[in-house]
Amino acid sequence: MGLFSESVDVDCTDLGQPRTVHWKGHPCTVINEPVRWYERRQWWIEESRAPLGSGAGLVDHEIWRVQLEPQQEQTPATQAITLDLVRHVGSGRWRLLRIHAAAPAHAVEPDEAA
Template sequence: MGMFSESVDVDCTAGGEPIGLLWAGRSYAVCAEPVRWYERRQWWAEETRAPLGSGPGVVDHEIWRVQVLPSAPVRVAQAAEPLTLDLTRHIRSGRWRILRIHDALRPRTA
């Protein structure tokens, strides 16, 4: 699993659930139900103060784990295995970032 932060364009349902994304010039479709959770961030290290009532987005990160497949398959072998990504959305700006790329869950050969 790699961890980093890279900007990504995400298409969402009216309820805010990711359904597709554009990353590195390639379109991907979400192929399994996304999972959402929240993680605490060290806001005191990044913000001088937290305005009253600004908890969402300041104290917690909204994280979505999605499995995606290329919308237009490049190769059949690539299209058969989904890529698992953790995405986060910045509450104030609405911008999305990729936080983690998970290794494919498949048996390893020696």
Template sequence: MGMFSESVDVVCTPAGQPLNLQWAGRHYTVCAEPVRWYERRQWWAEERRAPLGSGPGLVDHEIWRVQVQADPRSTGPRDAGEPLTLDLSRHTGSGRWRLLRIHDALRPQTA
């Protein structure tokens, strides 16, 4: 599993759920139901001050785990490959998205 932080462009449904994204010059479509959760962040180590009334997004990160399939029009039909599982974070204040993790694909075990 790779872990890093890189900006991605995400298009969401009206309910705020990721629908498709653009990353590294390629377009991807969400191909399974995304899962959302929140993780605590060490805001006191990252922020100098906590402005009054800035609770949402200050203490927790909104994380989405999405499974995406590359759009063959942006990669070519042979490059579409297996779906990728990604963890994305949405910044509450700005609405910007970051790619946090790329999970290794599960490979069938041979005996």
């Protein structure tokens, strides 16, 4: 797993969940239910103080973990990749935060493993 700060384009559902991620010039489809949480950021390094009532975007990052597959001709060797994305609350822009180890996109049947 590595930490990044790379801009990505994200298309969302009507509920605001990531549906398609355009990464490295290629569209990728979110293949599992994305997971959202918030992480505290070190806002005091960049800001002199946090105005009362500010939280999301200044104090906390909105992070989404998504599992993706490229939108292209799928082959059995294609593997899904898991990314953590950050959405900037004020601008709506998305950034790649973490890349996790790739996982197989399909389950291996016991007789396939032999």
